[in-house]
Amino acid sequence: MGRKPCCEKIGLKRGPWTIEEDHKLMNFILNNGIRCWRLVPKLAGLLRCGKSCRLRWINYLRPDLKRGALSEMEEDQIIQLHSRLGNRWSKIAAHFPGRTDNEIKNYWNTRIKKRLKLQGLDPVTHKPIEQEKDEGLKIEPLDTRRFQEIPAVPQKELQENCRSDSDETVDLLHDYEMLWEELDMGLSSDNPEICSLTKYYSPSISLEVSFNPSCSTGESSSLQEDSGQCWINNVENSVPPSWDGLHDVEDIFHFENHQ
């Protein structure tokens, strides 16, 4: 007998998220917060496992995410941190509010590694490759004591990142609106960063309209701008499922059995 999977895989959807799924997850979390990831997909009406929902939220849907390429300064900071922390991506990401560990890991693997190699540095040890050969590939073990020397996230950032759930939800809604405002501006100003973002959202336009006929007026050009606002409206006006509606664990299994 192997390890039991984290969730019932049978019948669960995998692969890229559709805009409808994003919408459901976003709606649910913004209105209810997160208490238990395993239950989120059930309550939000998604055929995904909790892990998948968590990942999607953290890496993509969180409204406080920063978008776009990292600056050279950020890149240098990542190299500095990596030399001290190693592949502890979540620890490194903690120094970059709005950036995810997955993003930094990807950035490291696809760009920084290459950059270091071009500079003749080993991306693992951060030492000159020649020097490393001399030392006979002797790799120093990580000195965990040094981790304590890493400057923590500034107090202000910590306070900003560690507020209560309710504050966070209000802020998320606000950030969410800001995101769409940026999107709208980006669509009209050919901002490449926003465009790369909308690349993933663009398929939503028709879907969005099909969900909400009240949004389907107007020409296609204004449709894109409207769709963002419609989504926000949906988030604010819809009556979503909630944790309160779940009185008993038995409810969940009852729910599962009747899917």
Add this chain to the structure above:
DNA sequence: AATATTGTCAACCGCCACCCC
């Protein structure tokens, strides 16, 4: 224009630490 190669990044997998009973 067609095909091959390379780059990017979202998503998955499996392991581990922590918490609760």
Add this chain to the structure above:
DNA sequence: CGGGGTGGCGGTTGACAATAT
């Protein structure tokens, strides 16, 4: 204390896009 459940993390994969041939 031990076992099960859950969340979090890091490594890896695979689809798609961009670029080269």
